[in-house]
Amino acid sequence: MKTSWIAVVAGMALGLALAMRSTRRFPVFDRDVDMNASVEPWLLSSIPNLLLVVVFVALGAALGFAAHRSGKASWITPFLPAGLAGAVFVPSLFSVAPFTALFSGRLLDFLLVSATLLWLWRALAPRGLGRHIATTRRIAFLGFCVHLAIGLKMSHDVGLSGDEPHYLLITHSLVHDGDLRVQNNYFQEDYRGFYLGKIGPHLAANTPYSIHGIGLPILLVPGYALAGLTGALVTLALLGAMLWRAIYLAAFLLTGNREASVLASCVFGLTSPALFLSSSAYPELPAAVIVTLVAVRLLRREAETRLLALGWALLVATLPFFHMKFIPLAGLLWGALAYRFQRGRAPVLCGAAVGALALVTFFFVSTGSLDPTASYGRQRIFMSGIPIGLLGLFFDQEFGLLPVSPVYLIGLAGLVPLLRRDFFFGVVSLLALAVIALPGAAHPLWSGGNSPAARFLFPVLPLLAMAASRLWARERLEGVTPWLPTLLAVSLSVSLFSVFLPGQPLYLNARDGTGRLWEALSSSWDLTSYLPSLINADAHSVIFASIALALALLALAAQFRARPVRLPPFVLLLLAAAWARDLTGAQVSRRLEGRWVTELMRGLSESRADAFRAFPSGERLSGGDVKARVSLPLRPFRPDGDPLHWWSLPYHIPAGRYRVSGVALEAFAPCSDRSCFEADGARFESKVALGRFRVRLRRLEDGGPPRLHWDELFDPRPVVNRSLVFPGDQRVHSLDDGAYLDRRGFWVKRGARAAFTLESTTGDELELLNGGSENWVRVETEMDTKRFRLGPWQKKRVRVAIEDGLAAFTVFSEGGFRPSELDPNNPDRRDLGVLLRIPAFDETL
Incomplete structure (x- = not known):
């Protein structure tokens, strides 16, 4: 009976959530309140159609009852949290618990996607689908395809970020100059071939050499020499494929279970940060490959020849050449190899000595000092910053590991039983986590700069994925292990929303105290105010990060229980923490107010809704009332x-x-x-x-x-300045002076951002024809941004999203040319960038 009621309530929650998706909610501040005043906004919500709510809830209840009768009640229970979408309409609830306004808009979509992924897990996992890809070749191929696709999308949408162009510039110098001296390459702006923008030199103190490690640039040389940036991306994808394969092998040696080994690779490769860092030019990727390869060797019990023992030691010796912060990690791995290779300790020690000598020789030749830190010219490690840094690495909303990949909580919990069952490998894994996390936390830039979250923890994440897979294979019903599917579904949803949610790149953050993904999910309330920001390290953030740490430690302690620990009580604890956040009087940030109000304007313009409910007062407002008040x-x-x-x-x-x-x-x-x-x-x-x-x-x-x-x-269809009609009655309208009207289309001016609209019922494709010089072009819509490089007279077709026959977009042309400079007989001296036209209009120039 209890199961049937849970299934029915879950179905009703799903129906209510789907009905509530039709409502629009907007947080707004009182216009008469000073901008700097600490005041809570009030919530404006459109009123759902009561008949629609009743029908959807009834259908959901029937679906839940049917799931119970067929013995599949567990398939529908993941949708229980989605029922919080209607909580705000409970009388007086918003006034005492404003966080209930969160469960609408994009966050509601996030909950529905997570629940759908969990439903798929429960429906498909019993069929053993993991067995179909449980070979090293298939795993490696899957990893290569995933990371190459993500790498190409990141390159297209965002380009290089953070320190990536600096690493690639070293590669460029090796390929074209045959040396590591990059001072001249910065002066010549050789990075323009793969980076849009200008970067300052990152040179070691008083030298022409880069402060960045040379290991990764050397690995990228073959691919870059063959195909430039694309070749480098292929090389990174190959490294990612090696990593997936090595994780699979290590997990299989640890568990003896192929499905659990596939799970380890997917837990690591399909969640953040690996999904993005495995396509990024950072040294953490090859470091993770080396750590995982050594883990595979440590899990093998057979003896090693002296020559191969020396080879393993030399492989580890390359770690400091990727980054000097890996020196403690290299020392740990040398010690682990020496312990494992009973008869090969001398070759391991010899390889370690050769590696250390090569490292100090390199730094002496390049910087004139035996101290590897001399290249920075100043102290980079501050022990006093470790507590905040550790909290930030795990709990910060921008750069913390657990907010974007809570599934790694299972990996952390898996270290405890791993120590009991395989003490040696458990100690190595725990020490590896320590030698990576502690120096990273002591660094003033523990966030990793403009990069995906938890970048500094990345080299040891494969070990946590292995620990999680071992728990799932051996202790599936003990402690917090049953949480793994739910936490994995949430982690995968973070990845999906980070990749596909329109707008700015959500996997990169700006160190401003608010995570871009959580900002994007704050369409109905400010989610970022409920998550800790250790970048700001304000009192509330430190307190809530400490509470999150206490909950995580409680979950880890629960792993000692032989019985399963239920997840719902911990979810209720998180909701209670959000409620406590409301009760403390901490204010929702006003930084999002402008976006909230403009979304309200657009919502009123598009929907013409004229019935709203204002919370907490419960007052009913018309569209005119809203315009007068907001x-x-x-x-x-x-x-x-x-x-x-x-x-x-x-x-x-x-x-x-x-x-x-x-x-x-x-x-x-x-x-x-x-x-x-x-x-x-x-x-x-x-x-x-x-x-x-x-x-x-x-x-x-x-x-x-x-x-x-x-x-x-007004009606959302625009009144425009200049128009061209193309075949198929497709019309392109220019909305400003950023483009010249031409009989073939619109020439976007050099260095200009031109606004257009496309009216079409037959197609959504545009064609951009570049001018006579190489150019970077960006096409921006309200939902997406596309950026690409075009060679002289090169064409490219792009699609824009059309709603009700209309699409609004802008085209930005960074470079350009003058026709008179290409042809002295041409009198045209205009600065032209790129020609916009409809593909069907194929008149030659």
Whole structure:
């Protein structure tokens, strides 16, 4: 009976969540409150159709009952948390627990995707699908395909980031100059071939050499020499494939179970950070490969020849050449090899001595000092930072391991029984975690810079994946091991949303205290305020990170129990922690207010909804009431030093009539990306759907920020400036002066970002024809950004998302040419970038 009720309630929760997905929720602040005041926003929600809710809940209940009758109640129970989508409508609940507003919008989608993945696990796992790929070749091939696809997408969407261009520049110097001196390459800007932008030199103190390790650049030489950046990406994907294969082999030696070994490879390779770092030019990837290969050898019991023992020692000796922070790790692995190779200790010690001598010789030749840290010219390790650094490596919302991959909690729990069952390998794994985590935590940049989360922990994550697989193979019903499918589903959802959620790259963060992924999931409430930020290390973040640490330790202690530990109580503890966050009076950040209000504007413009509920008051509002009560604060951007004169940040606002209030104005002008236009006093009109505007003004007196009110929202279809009609009645409209009108299309100006809309019912494809010089081009839509390089006169087709026959997008051309420079007889001296047209219009130039 209990199981049947749980199944029925889970089905009802699923139906309620699907019905609630049709509602729109927007957090907004009272417009009369000072921008710097600590005040909670109120929640504005559209009212769901009651009949729709009843129908969906009834269907869900029937689905749950059917699942119970067929003996598959466990398939539907993962959808229980989705029922929190309706919690905000419980009377007075929002006023005492505002965090309930989180369970809507994209976070609700996140819960539904996680539940669906868990449902797939429970439905398919009994069939033993892992057996079909349980060979080293298939595992390696799968890893290669995954990381090459992710690498190409990252290169296309984002390009290189952080220190990646510096590593690749060393490779470029090796290929083209035949040396490691990169000072001249920085001066010549040789990185322009694979990096969009300008980078400053990273040179060792008083030398022409890079401060970065030479190991990775040397590995990338063959691929880069053959195919440039693409060849480097293929090389990284091959390293990722080697890593998947080695993890599979090590896990099989540890468990004797092929499905658990496949699980180890997937736990590691399909979750963050490995999904992204295995396609990134960072030294942690080859270091992880070496650690895992050594783990495979340590798990083999047979003796080793002296020559191979020397080879293993020399392989470990390459670790410090990838980065000097791996010196303690190399020492640990040498010791482990010497212990395992009873008759090969002398070759191991000899190899270690040769490696140490080669390392100090390299640094003496390149820097004139035997001290490897001399290249930095200053102290880089601070022991006092270890406590905050450790909390950050595991719990920070931007760069912590467990927020993006909670499945590694099972790996950490697996270290305890691993010590009991295989003491030697357990000690090696635990010490490897220590020699990687402690120096990383002591580093002032423990976050790893502009890189995916937990980069500094990456080399030892394969060992945690192996420990998790061993628990699943041997102790599946003990302690916290039954949590593995749920935590893996959540971790995979993080990966999926990080890759496919439109907008900025969500797997990279800016060290600003808020994770980009959690920001993107904050469409109905500020999720980031409930997660610790050890970058900021404020009191609330440290306290909540400490609470998270206590819960993690409690979960690890539970592994000593022979009986399974249920996950729901821990989930309730997390919800209680969120509630405690509300009760402490800690405020939701106002940094997201501008985005929330512009999303509200767009929602009103597109849906024309005219019935809302305001929480916590429960007041019913019409669309007109909302427009009268809500306004957009105009935050300053790059003030010129005069407090009376500034530009606002840019905002995406729909077509409509607007006015500015809150200040006495001397001069006011609304502006698009490229130009400003006239306004009637403090009022202006926008006829561009989702136009990107900012305000330039001069105030008569200093005061608070002005606010933008909308008086009327137009039909979202834009009124445009210039248009071209192409075959198939496809129309392209230019919305600013960033492009020249041409009979074949629109020439985007060199260095300009031009805004367009496409009207079409027959196709969503555009064609970009580059001009006479190599160029970087970026196509931006509200949902996606595509960036690519084009050679002279090269064509490329791109697709844009069309809704109701209309797509809004911008094209940015970094480079360009003058036709008169290519042909002296051509009088055209315009600076042209790239030609935009419809593919069917195939007139030759």
